Each structure stands twice: as C-alpha cells, then as structure tokens.
C-alpha cells in the first residue's frame with residue numbers, strides 16, 4: 053500500500069520540489085495539495101485546497117509542510133489533531149512550540165518529524181560542530197541563504213547552536229570591553245557565541261561553523277547548491293513517521 057501524502061506550500065520553492073519527489077516514488081502517492089495562493093481546483097487528478105480546514109477527514113497518512121514560519125506551528129498542530137503525520141521543513145519554531153507539539157504527538161500516538169535541515173551533509177555538519185565545540189569552545193556560526201528567506205537566523209543555525217550548547221562549556225566570547233559602533237555588527241548572541249546571517253541572491257542554503265584556538269583554526273562548511281539536496285531526507289522522513297508514534301525534532305533521530 054502506498055503512503056498517501058499531502059504537500060502544504062506546494063506552490064513554493066521547496067513544496068514544488070517535494071511534489072516532484074513524491075510523484076517519482078512508487079511507494080508514495082500524492083493525495084492532495086494545499087496553498088492559499090493556488091487558483092487550480094486539481095492538478096493531474098490531485099485535488100488542490102486553499103484552506104486547510106477543508107482537509108479535515110481527508111484520507112491521507114502524511115502532511116509534508118514547506119510553508120512560512122508564521123503558520124508552521126498551527127499547520128503542524130492541525131496535522132497532528134487530524135491524524136496526518138507531519139514531516140515539517142518549515143522553520144521558525146520556538147523551543148516551547150516544539151515541546152508542545154512533541155507532547156501532542158505522544159498524546160495522539162502519532163509520529164512526526166520537524167527537521168530544520170533535511171540535507172544529510174547539514175545534519176553531519178551539526179553533529180561535527182557539536183563534537184568540535186567540546187575542544188574548541190570559541191566559535192562563530194555564519195549561515196548564508198537566498199534573499200527571499202523570511203526568518204533569521206536559519207532553523208539550521210538555531211539547531212546547530214542548541215546542539216553545541218549541550219556539549220560546550222559555557223563561555224562568553226570576545227573582549228570584555230568590546231563595543232559595537234554599528235548596531236548588529238557582532239551578530240546575534242546565543243549562549244556566549246555569535247550567529248551571523250547572510251542573505252544574497254544566487255545562494256540556496258549554506259552554513260559555516262568557524263572555530264578558533266591558540267595558533268589554530270577549524271572551519272566546517274556545508275553547501276546545498278540545489279533544493280534536490282533536501283529530498284532524500286524528506287523521503288526518509290515520510291517513510292519513517294508512518295512507523296512511529298512520537299514526533300522528533302531533527303532528521304538525525306531517524307538516521
């Protein structure tokens with residue numbers, strides 16, 4: 053039996069790439085499409101919705117979400133409430149929202165995944181960065197994305213910072229008497245280290261974690277040159293959440 057998939061945000065850059073991935077996998081079936089900006093009623097026999105409430109009671113197993121940060125929480129909540137297992141790439145969740153959705157999924161015994169980055173290389177970068185921070189507590193994160201991205205810093209940068217925080221001994225970096233003569237010059241502060249967001253046309257999704265120590269440096273970098281880089285992770289997520297009864301935050305929990 054194929055896994056029936058709803059794609060929310062199918063008109064967008066990531067949503068449209070996810071639609072192609074689902075269509076090209078015989079184990080998956082594109083069941084419905086959702087986007088408030090859709091004018092079509094159906095595409096190649098697949099029903100199109102502009103309001104999620106019209107999907108209540110719809111026959112589908114998984115809700116893939118690549119929408120916008122301001123609806124990420126309500127969409128994921130809606131999916132769990134109505135028996136669709138969420139596979140969410142949309143960014144912008146707070147830690148409280150993730151905790152809340154994890155509790156709801158446990159309550160509903162419904163699997164799910166929120167992954168700030170579906171690219172395997174990015175997941176590895178996060179893991180390597182956390183490991184290195186134990187030995188190199190002085191670090192800065194630089195994330196670089198296309199200039200249409202709505203949230204900053206990226207979900208990947210936040211997740212990387214959280215993983216580092218778990219391992220690194222707290223340290224307030226920089227000179228004690230450091231002064232910003234131009235506000236924001238030193239980036240955002242997270243647990244004593246800095247995160248910088250670059251937005252330029254031509255970029256897709258990139259991240260560097262730069263470590264510095266006495267007389268040496270270490271730079272870890274990951275590049276997504278194409279949105280196809282996220283699709284093996286989304287595919288894995290769809291196939292795993294149907295077997296599980298609890299939402300997880302981070303693709304590494306399914307690898």
Ligand SMILES: NC(=O)c1ccc[n+]([C@@H]2O[C@H](COP(=O)([O-])OP(=O)(O)OC[C@H]3O[C@@H](n4cnc5c(N)ncnc54)[C@H](O)[C@@H]3O)[C@@H](O)[C@H]2O)c1
Nearest residue numbers: 061063064065066087118119123141142143167168169170
């Ligand atoms: N997890 C990852 O690996 C990963 C990778 C790239 C991007 N992202 C994130 O995915 C999200 C989407 O990125 P994008 O570049 O495709 O954005 P986009 O702006 O190209 O597409 C977003 C789409 O969502 C639609 N939308 C808005 N509100 C909606 C709603 N309530 N219900 C359904 N659809 C709605 C919009 O009409 C649009 O078509 C962003 O949060 C981005 O940061 C995640």
